[in-house]
Amino acid sequence: MKTLVLHESKTGSTEKYAEDIAKRVGADVYPLKKFKLSKMAEYDTIVFGGWIRGGEVKGLNKFLQAWDSISAKNVLIFGVGMSIATKEGRDQLINQNLLDMYHVRFYQVRGSFHFEKLGFLEKMMIKASVKQLQGGDLSPEQSALATIIDNPIEWYDKEKIDRIVNVIEALKVEVK
DSSP: OOEEEEEEOSSSHHHHHHHHHHHHHTOEEEEGGGSOGGGGGGOSEEEEEEEEETTEETTHHHHHTTHHHHTTSEEEEEEEESSOOOHHHHHHHHHHTTGGGSOOEEEEEEOOBOGGGSOHHHHHHHHHHHHHHTTSOOOHHHHHHHHTTTSOBOOOOHHHHHHHHHHHHHHHHHHO
8 A cells, every 4th residue: 555645834843744654654755835636646545734824724725626536545634733632623624624525534733833933924913913912811821822922832742643643554454
């Protein structure tokens, strides 16, 4: 069974997860923008990982453009964001990204956060959010948001990556 891992990464967390998954299952790994979608036909299992902004899994729409050619394959998708993964958060991501229209396995994965690695637009959005929060009674979550500009968050969700790897390995056994 041949496995492919594609990714769209902004600050490196998604790329690290994609590379780790690929290494553990012996898969080919590429950034989505450097891979010809027509070559997905060569693979039995395809994994796509994208970073999350505003509930949107970045790169997902481009990836799903090839859906007609991969719909009969094993497809796993993971979205990497700052939020702690929850059932409600996962369900919201599935709904917002219209993933219930596809037969895929979807995983919400928590990633690291480094303000200095963001682009201009993302920096401005976060600074505006923090400024809006200042001056009022803040919840613990809101207080934490106010500190992320100066304090990078290092996070690796080993449990979720183990789960994805275990599913890929189980799919390999099913094919034999």
